[in-house]
Amino acid sequence: MDALLSYLPDFQTIASLGYWLVFLAVLGESIAFLGFFMPGSVIVVIAAGMAAQGVYDLRTLFYVVMGAALIGNTVSYLLGKHGKKILKKYPSLWKHLEKGQSFFKRHGGKSIFLGHFLGPLRHLIPMVAGLAEMPFLQFQLVNVVSIVAWSAAH
DSSP states (O other): OHHHHTTSOOHHHHHHHHHHHHHHHHHHHHSTTGGGTOOHHHHHHHHHHHHHTTSSOHHHHHHHHHHHHHHHHHHHHHHHHHOHHHHTTSHHHHHHHHHHHHHHHHHTHHHHHHHTTSGGGTTTHHHHHHHTTOOHHHHHHHHHHHHHHHHHHO
């Protein structure tokens, strides 16, 4: 039995792999359309509970979550900004995205901030910001503020 246990990774190795799991879950949840299938928020809440028990460092977890959300939201924004021609080939999808664009044009940066806290829309709002041609620096300013608030809330 001891020989078998010696092949298992130690707890520290498993815990460090957990940061990658959290990173990939939040990244996936933040990318347009992929976010429908990724339980990133749930995994963040579980990891935060584990941080409270000392399994993870809360500060490191906070940075991992923010970094993954920043990368994922930026990818979604760029998909929206540069993928209009492809998205227009899907009329039913485009119809919904047009509604999102009109909402976005009315509410601007507020929709990015609120979108982080509305699970089903979280991954689509950055894409809609790109489709609406929001300036990249303006998007990132609101995006970073909302990511910090979202990460801290979770």
